[in-house]
Amino acid sequence: MSSFNLVQIVPSLDSGGVERGTVDVANFLAEKKIQNFIITSGGKMIKELDKNFTHVHQLPVATKNFFSYPLIARKINQFIKANNINIAHVRSRGPAWMINLMSKNNIKTIATFHNVYGGNSYLKKIYNKGLSKMDHLVAISEYVRETIIKKYNLNPNNISVINRGIDTEYFNKLLDDGIRDNIINTHQIDTAKKIILFPARVTSWKGQLEFIDVIKKIDTQNILVLFAGDTKNESYTKLVRDKIKQNSLEGVCKILGRVNQDEMRSLYEIADLSVSFPLRAEGFGRTVSESLYSKTPVLAFDYGGVKNQLANLNEIFKAKHQDYQALPKKIEKLLSLSDDQKKEALEGVQSFIESNFSKINMVNQYLKLYESTKS
Numbered sequence: 001m002s003s004f005n006l007v008q009i010v011p012s013l014d015s016g017g018v019e020r021g022t023v024d025v026a027n028f029l030a031e032k033k034i035q036n037f038i039i040t041s042g043g044k045m046i047k048e049l050d051k052n053f054t055h056v057h058q059l060p061v062a063t064k065n066f067f068s069y070p071l072i073a074r075k076i077n078q079f080i081k082a083n084n085i086n087i088a089h090v091r092s093r094g095p096a097w098m099i100n101l102m103s104k105n106n107i108k109t110i111a112t113f114h115n116v117y118g119g120n121s122y123l124k125k126i127y128n129k130g131l132s133k134m135d136h137l138v139a140i141s142e143y144v145r146e147t148i149i150k151k152y153n154l155n156p157n158n159i160s161v162i163n164r165g166i167d168t169e170y171f172n173k174l175l176d177d178g179i180r181d182n183i184i185n186t187h188q189i190d191t192a193k194k195i196i197l198f199p200a201r202v203t204s205w206k207g208q209l210e211f212i213d214v215i216k217k218i219d220t221q222n223i224l225v226l227f228a229g230d231t232k233n234e235s236y237t238k239l240v241r242d243k244i245k246q247n248s249l250e251g252v253c254k255i256l257g258r259v260n261q262d263e264m265r266s267l268y269e270i271a272d273l274s275v276s277f278p279l280r281a282e283g284f285g286r287t288v289s290e291s292l293y294s295k296t297p298v299l300a301f302d303y304g305g306v307k308n309q310l311a312n313l314n315e316i317f318k319a320k321h322q323d324y325q326a327l328p329k330k331i332e333k334l335l336s337l338s339d340d341q342k343k344e345a346l347e348g349v350q351s352f353i354e355s356n357f358s359k360i361n362m363v364n365q366y367l368k369l370y371e372s373t374k375s
Contacts, residue, residue, distance in 0.1 A: 202255065
């Protein structure tokens, strides 16, 4: 029997890094036959959870209506008492404020900072800092830890770094060739060309528009660029489509839209280069480690959580933030690597990721944290 009784509180379980971390931890505890709870507003990832050991309670914790927080806080408090929960782990700012509005006498509280969060107005900073009012804090990268200490004037001794983790076990399993063939045929991907993968949801801060300007400066005769990621931001997606058309790059750039995990893994494997050029620093930047673990060279802005992943790796993978002038030559150099040069550049990368940025590392560290902070 476990020494702790945990509830994770997350706005929704639809998609994203926050949600993936929540599910990974819950399923790890379930594998160990540890009963645990999740409070969320809902989402399709609920079906990934072990129903025997992870119990989902739906409340409108995704709401941005601050006036409804006291009522939701009361319901959370009732649920915690009814289920003898002694650790509440919040993974978002709204739920953190709900916890702050209830009595915390009989529970220990943990909050994960999944990013540093934007906004410099007084009210925004107050809202963001709600996460810091827990008994213990977790940062998903060293970058996040360093930044929140300065930004919110936090006690460094109260913050642990538990790096986001990629599922290395999944990446080590054989992938059905049919999945790879299907995505190639569906999107008419010419694998004879040098393929550049841009794995990110299509939204302004990820930098797709700026990357098209970079592609214009490269000889694109033998190059194919694949934008793989959610296209829910329809207005920005239209801007990207229009820019591709205006620059006569329809035969060079393809917007694939959202792809599932197996399809993304297939894309990593067929790509000659994977890129990450967000306009603002990411808390972690999972696609960098996923690409490298798939033995696909990466070119990424060397800042934020990505900097932690690129530390001690070959300089060829690193680019200065928003130095668009230097990118064309760097891309051409990476695409021209021979198989032997590629192998040499990637030497030791998989073991580095396994040691520092694997899912199994992440969930084990959370388990240790829960065991050490039980009330």
